[in-house]
Structures are given as structure tokens and as C-alpha cells.
Amino acid sequence: MNLFQIISELEKVDPEIMDRLTHRRSAFTALGNFGKKLALAAAPIAIGSAFNKAVGQNTLMGVNEVFNYALLLERLEYSFYDQALKAATLTVPLTGIARTAIETIRGHEQAHVALLTAALGTNANPAPANGFDFGNAFATYESFLIFAQAFEDTGVRAYKGQAGNIDASLNPTIGGAQYNLLQTALQIHSVEARHAAHIRVMRRGATAGNQTNIFPWIINAEPNGVPAGVYGAGNPVATFPTEGNLVQGGLTLTSVGGKTYTAEDVSAAFDEALDSTTVTNIARSVVKF
Amino acid sequence: MSNNLKKGGDEAEIAKPLYVPIKRRSFFMYAGATAGATALLLSGCDDDDTGGGMPAGTVSLGSGDVGVLNYAYALEQLEAAFYAQIVATPYDGIPADEKAALTAIAKHEEIHREFFKAAITAAAPTMIIPGLTPDFSKINFKDRASVLGAAKTFEDLGVGAYNGAGKLIKDKNYLLLAGKIVSVEARHAAYVRDLITPGSFSASDVVNAAGLDQALDVTTVLTAAQTYIKEKINGDNVGK
Numbered sequence: 141m142n143l144f145q146i147i148s149e150l151e152k153v154d155p156e157i158m159d160r161l162t163h164r165r166s167a168f169t170a171l172g173n174f175g176k177k178l179a180l181a182a183a184p185i186a187i188g189s190a191f192n193k194a195v196g197q198n199t200l201m202g203v204n205e206v207f208n209y210a211l212l213l214e215r216l217e218y219s220f221y222d223q224a225l226k227a228a229t230l231t232v233p234l235t236g237i238a239r240t241a242i243e244t245i246r247g248h249e250q251a252h253v254a255l256l257t258a259a260l261g262t263n264a265n266p267a268p269a270n271g272f273d274f275g276n277a278f279a280t281y282e283s284f285l286i287f288a289q290a291f292e293d294t295g296v297r298a299y300k301g302q303a304g305n306i307d308a309s310l311n312p313t314i315g316g317a318q319y320n321l322l323q324t325a326l327q328i329h330s331v332e333a334r335h336a337a338h339i340r341v342m343r344r345g346a347t348a349g350n351q352t353n354i355f356p357w358i359i360n361a362e363p364n365g366v367p368a369g370v371y372g373a374g375n376p377v378a379t380f381p382t383e384g385n386l387v388q389g390g391l392t393l394t395s396v397g398g399k400t401y402t403a404e405d406v407s408a409a410f411d412e413a414l415d416s417t418t419v420t421n422i423a424r425s426v427v428k429f
Numbered sequence: 430m431s432n433n434l435k436k437g438g439d440e441a442e443i444a445k446p447l448y449v450p451i452k453r454r455s456f457f458m459y460a461g462a463t464a465g466a467t468a469l470l471l472s473g474c475d476d477d478d479t480g481g482g483m484p485a486g487t488v489s490l491g492s493g494d495v496g497v498l499n500y501a502y503a504l505e506q507l508e509a510a511f512y513a514q515i516v517a518t519p520y521d522g523i524p525a526d527e528k529a530a531l532t533a534i535a536k537h538e539e540i541h542r543e544f545f546k547a548a549i550t551a552a553a554p555t556m557i558i559p560g561l562t563p564d565f566s567k568i569n570f571k572d573r574a575s576v577l578g579a580a581k582t583f584e585d586l587g588v589g590a591y592n593g594a595g596k597l598i599k600d601k602n603y604l605l606l607a608g609k610i611v612s613v614e615a616r617h618a619a620y621v622r623d624l625i626t627p628g629s630f631s632a633s634d635v636v637n638a639a640g641l642d643q644a645l646d647v648t649t650v651l652t653a654a655q656t657y658i659k660e661k662i663n664g665d666n667v668g669k
Contacts, residue, residue: 237627237628240628241628241630244628244631244632245631247640248631248636248640249640250640251638251639251640252640254639255639255640255641296612299608300605300608300609300612303595303601303604303605303608304601304604304605308595308596308597308598320596322595322596323592323593323595323596323644324641326591326592326595326608326611326644327592327641327642327643327644328640328641328642329608329611329612330588330591330592330611330612330614330615330642331615331631331636331640331641331642332612333611333612333613333615333616333619334615334616334618334619334630334631334636334642335619335630335631336612336616337615337616337617337618337619337620337623337630338619338623338628338630338631341619341620341623341630352526355530355533356530356616356617356619356620357533357537357613357616357617379605388544388548388606388609389544389548389602389606391544391547391548391551393540393543393544396540396543396544396547397543397546397547399539399543401536401539401540402536405533405536405537405540406540408533408537408613409536409537409540409541409610409613410609410610410613411608411609411612411613411616412609413605413608413609
């Protein structure tokens, strides 16, 4: 079997394989170099490596870039909740448990900013000089919650999209304590998911008009008033499908194990990742920074 | 400190087992086309720990990535069985709204379980663990506080388990998949917590001062889960 036969076979199950390989200008170069250096028996390994690099859009080339990207998103989120808690328009509706919850979330985002800044040290990018302008986000309780849901659900997708780019062997000491960087990113990721769920619970509450069609999880990529791109596909779509995705590991889960499940339940059972370019574009579509 | 993030890249790349790139690609992206080749490759990873004189009723999760998948499958079995029982025998006075949400969670967990069962069966048919026997005798399914307390335990445990297992996973496609599930478990956890105490979705007993959720090691998770599973679970080689 030669390389072209392999790619032909792959195309049968993954029609976009050629797009992904050619998207990455380094893919064929890497393949060529490996081919020259390695014995014939090792060639399939080189091919596998090239595919690994080709699949999974990643414009962030190093862990510093990944963490600076995370830092920007955390700064954005912190600033969002900080401005919300100080907005006169939200003084009345955002009270009691609701206000305490937003203070809790702001505190977590602030802690994430501090941790990522410390981890990056002198490699940390400066915060945007003019801060973050959220436009009319704080005009009403509902508009605030729509923005919050957008940021939290996007944040979950953003961290998920970077997990594979963080080497599991990195264990730096930050502020006197040792951290595994991959695990740390995962620990932030699930906190963002808790935040997302709670914001969605807030939208179900009486103050937000009892929107009980909104659940703590994402059903069928339903935007619930949020810009649809938050739940849409990234690039490449095979790696970063929409939140309505029903296929995991090649298995279409509406029918599995002799049982059938609704698209609503299958889509909600899995959150999807997003690439950094799509996430950044979403952020810039609603925030000036 | 600024150099801390730069360590290990090239060395780790070289140290990877040679079969890894092919295996991950074939299983998750091209499962159907290369099932045979995948089985062949995975057979090389079997450390034969399933035949090593375990006492009767002991289930070994196995080693390497398959061990991690079995670990997740075991936890999803537990969660699915728990929520199925809630749906079958809802607690007294359950509001329609809660019942609908808990029924949805039951479906999510069942789908996770069936997914792992099908995926592990396709990739490593000889290494998949059997169906486990749940033991919910400590839970009073008629009592809301008892049920939601157990739900909180299971969901927080699941989140901590996936967070702790991430760094054990060699195949980045498995890691992405675990990521797709763990955030849903975190959504469940937050919802259940808010049902028990509004606003406790990410309270300080699960999210620390650095804003980090729990990350639990395999031993800690299995010790906690063992209370609810009749078979003895051995996870000594998960991820190794």
C-alpha cells in the first residue's frame, strides 16, 4: 500500500482529509523529510505523525501562545462580570443569590487571570490597552445573561479545543506550588462549564422570565438568543463540529448498542470544541478590545 | 518561571511509543475503515493483567489508554444506573421541572455508557470490562435530599475523575473525547448543586481559591465509587 492508496482509503471515510493535509503547509514537508530519513518499515509512523499534525486546526504553535490565548479570554470574562456588577442598570435585577453567584464567577475569572499570568511570567501578553467594550451588554438583565451565556459556553469550547495542544509532561512550579499544565487547563475548563450551567439556570429563573426551554446543557446547537456562531462549527469542521453533532468516534449515537436516542439527548450529552481562530472571531464580533 | 512553559516538547515527542500515532488516527477518525489494523495494534499493548490471579468478582480496568476508557466506562455505568433508578422511582414530591431535567441527565449518562461500550468493543474487544452491578442500598430513592446528595457526589466525582485522568491519556483524540464529556458532567454537577442549594454550582468545596475544579487520581475515585459497585474494581494500571 502506498501513500496515495492510504489517502484514498481515508477519503472514503473522511472526505476532507486532503483539505486538512493541504491546510497545513508543514504536513507534506514533514512527510517528505520523514520519508527520506526513515526506513521503509517506519513509513506508516511518519504518515501517522503527518496526519496528527494536519488534523486539528491549531494556529497556536506553543504552550505560551495557548496560555496567552486563555489569558485573553479570562481577562475578557473578568472584565465582563466586573463591569456587570458595577453597572447601574443591573443594580435592581442583579440582587441576592444572583448577585452573589456573579461575584463568585468574577472571583474565579480573576483567579484564572492571576494563575495564567503567573504561569506565563515574562511571556505574558499585556492586557488590551483600552480594556474591553461590551457595548449595550448591560442594558438589561436579559442582555447581560445572553452575553454571559455566550462567553461561558464559548470559553468551555475554547479550552476544550486547546487540551490536545498542551503537553501532559509540563509540571512547572508557579507561586511555590507545582502544577501540571494540562490538568490545570482541564480544571479551569470544567469550572467554566459550571459557570455556563449556572448562567443558563439563571435564565430559567423568574427574573429572566422563566425561560424553562433553556437547560444547563446545550441542546441541538440552540442559540437561545446568543449569536449562533457560539454553537456553530469551527475549522476544520470534522474536528470542531457544531454543538448539534451526533457522531462521536465514528459512531452515530442516535442508534447505538441496539438502542435509539433523540438528537436532543445525544447532542446535549457531548460538548464540542472550537479552534482558536473561530473563538477569537466570535469574541471580536461582540466585544471591542 | 518564564521558561517553565517551554520544557519537554521535543523530548516527549521522541519518547512516544511508535504505535501511538497510527492507533489514535485509526480508532477515532477512521474506526470503520481500519478496525482490523486497530485491533492488531492494540493487541500489542495488552499487559496480560486480566489473567493474573485476581480474586473472583474483581474487575481489572487494564492498562494504558484502554484502561482509561474502561475507567470512564465504569463510572458512566454507575451514573447511568443511578439516574435510571431515579427515573423509574422518582422521589416523593418531585417537581415536573426537576423530573424533566433529571430524565435528560439519565439519557446523557446512558448515551455515555453506550458510547464507551461500543467504542471499546470496536477498539479492544478482549479488554472491555463487563457490565458492573450497582449497589445503591445506601441511597433512599424516595427522599429528595438523599437522591440529590448522591447525584452531587457522583457528578463531582465524575468531573474530578476526568480532570485527573486527562494527563494519563496518550491519544489526543481520546483526550478531546474526555473533554467533550467532562464539561457535560460539570453542567450536571452545577445543576444538581443549584437544586440542593441555589448558588452552590461552583462552591469552595469543589473549586479552590485558584479557581480550579477538583482533579482526582484513580485510586481516590475508585475508593469513593467502590461503595456503589458490588464488583471489586482494580485500577492500578490505568494509564500506565
